[in-house]
Amino acid sequence: MFGYWFHGQDPEEISEPADHITQEIHAEREGFLALSLHPRFTRAITNGKPSDADTFRHSGDLDFAFKPVAQLKAEVASLAANGMGTMFEDLIYPEGRIEPHTYTTLRPVCDAIAAIEPWMGGTPVPYVAVFFSKHTRLHFGQNDPGERYLLNFLGACKVLLESHIPFDIVTDRGLTAKDLSRYRALVLPNAACLDDVQNEAVRNYVESGGGLVSTFMTSLFDSTGKIRSDFGLGQVLGAKFRDTVTLPLSYLKFDAETELARGLPPDVPLLHRAIQTRVRVCAEAVAQGRIVYGQHGLNRLSSPCHPPEMSASTYPAMVLNSPGKGRSVYFPGQPDGLYAKWGHPEYKVLLTNAVTWAAGQAAPLQVDAPMCVEATLLAQPEQGRVVVHLVNYQPELGRTFTLTREKFVA
Numbered sequence: 001m002f003g004y005w006f007h008g009q010d011p012e013e014i015s016e017p018a019d020h021i022t023q024e025i026h027a028e029r030e031g032f033l034a035l036s037l038h039p040r041f042t043r044a045i046t047n048g049k050p051s052d053a054d055t056f057r058h059s060g061d062l063d064f065a066f067k068p069v070a071q072l073k074a075e076v077a078s079l080a081a082n083g084m085g086t087m088f089e090d091l092i093y094p095e096g097r098i099e100p101h102t103y104t105t106l107r108p109v110c111d112a113i114a115a116i117e118p119w120m121g122g123t124p125v126p127y128v129a130v131f132f133s134k135h136t137r138l139h140f141g142q143n144d145p146g147e148r149y150l151l152n153f154l155g156a157c158k159v160l161l162e163s164h165i166p167f168d169i170v171t172d173r174g175l176t177a178k179d180l181s182r183y184r185a186l187v188l189p190n191a192a193c194l195d196d197v198q199n200e201a202v203r204n205y206v207e208s209g210g211g212l213v214s215t216f217m218t219s220l221f222d223s224t225g226k227i228r229s230d231f232g233l234g235q236v237l238g239a240k241f242r243d244t245v246t247l248p249l250s251y252l253k254f255d256a257e258t259e260l261a262r263g264l265p266p267d268v269p270l271l272h273r274a275i276q277t278r279v280r281v282c283a284e285a286v287a288q289g290r291i292v293y294g295q296h297g298l299n300r301l302s303s304p305c306h307p308p309e310m311s312a313s314t315y316p317a318m319v320l321n322s323p324g325k326g327r328s329v330y331f332p333g334q335p336d337g338l339y340a341k342w343g344h345p346e347y348k349v350l351l352t353n354a355v356t357w358a359a360g361q362a363a364p365l366q367v368d369a370p371m372c373v374e375a376t377l378l379a380q381p382e383q384g385r386v387v388v389h390l391v392n393y394q395p396e397l398g399r400t401f402t403l404t405r406e407k408f409v410a
Helices: 034-046 069-081 100-115 134-140 145-162 196-207 335-342 345-359
Strands: 021-024 051-056 085-089 128-131 167-170 185-188 211-215 239-245 250-253 270-272 276-281 286-293 316-321 327-331 373-380 385-392
Touching: 021 034, 034 051, 034 069, 034 145, 034 167, 051 069, 069 085, 069 100, 069 373, 069 385, 128 145, 134 145, 145 167, 145 335, 145 345, 185 196, 185 345, 196 211, 211 335, 211 345, 239 316, 276 286, 276 316, 327 345, 335 345
Parallel strands: 021 051, 051 085, 128 167, 128 185, 185 211, 211 327
Antiparallel strands: 239 276, 250 270, 250 286, 286 316, 316 327, 373 385
16 A cells, blocks of 8 residues: 555556546555555545455465455455445466356355445545645655654554544645545644645644644654754644654653543553654643653663663653644654554554544544444435444454574584
8 A cells, every 4th residue: 555656656646637546455465454544545645536446356466366255255345334346356267267166256245245235335424534644755754664654654544443433534635724624633643744835734724623633753844855943833733843762662651640641551651662752842732741761771770671760751742732722632752653563552542532632522423342343434415314334354363373483503
């Protein structure tokens, strides 16, 4: 996903003249989150043009195996729940003959989708928008966009999906005050590279009553990747940039009175295995939590796990601000990227609380279900109804193992 730029292509530009969009999805290679994000990303870059996914009955890159029927049903259901159609790509024998078992396998999959066809389609009910920054991916991500940016973006989406919070993806063309006004909250996951027009649009959106959740180096660079002396959105974030914490391990610590840390054990340090910024809080903003450094040095008991210092630093772990009529939550660290990479549940709690607080009202859909259940909310005004799709995908992985490297000595 999001690999178009490797081929020198801008997906928004190449989709402009098209009436219908088709793309390949390799869930076994990209991860099953791709089945939920591809349709949302496609809807964003094409302004909602009709689209379908070219998925596959085989289990790998053009092999001749078959995916289980349950997996095929789950893949197609996720695409349908997000408003995207499906077509299957088949393989043939060298003499041109097709394998009949392919269509025996696909029949129950197609029957399952046909049964819900009346409830397919519609427009997502807006609540939260997650911004995908083309300029951050190119200029801040540079030769390692996965670690430097995509983990943040994918982690934010993963949190919302697993928390059953309805969200859309917006791209650069959608980062305008007019387009954002549809949403209760905007998430900027390490959107480092924003131009002045985009910063002004976000500022107007928040001051007019919108909510903002942002992380790490959001707005610290312009759209060409040139660093600013301070955050372009500093007045909205309520923070002034100082420098970065580059220690291999640091921690975040919140006390029992921290509203947005509810659900976390108080005063227990949260491991932060990534770079984070150190900021000073503006007078009108509120600092919550503190950065705690991992112990380094030889003048104390040594430990390979770098336990946290006994006392916290003076730098905040989270900054709350209320510019105009809106609300802003800024994380100097990378809770989104850490959740994507390590799955620390504490960061899911923090981000979910932050989005709900920034939005100022509950989501239009409340779902009490395990994280594996995907929930989407689509409006069908012509039928006078709103449709809820619940996709319960639980792969039976069984017990896993890891092969260790063996050395043979003659």
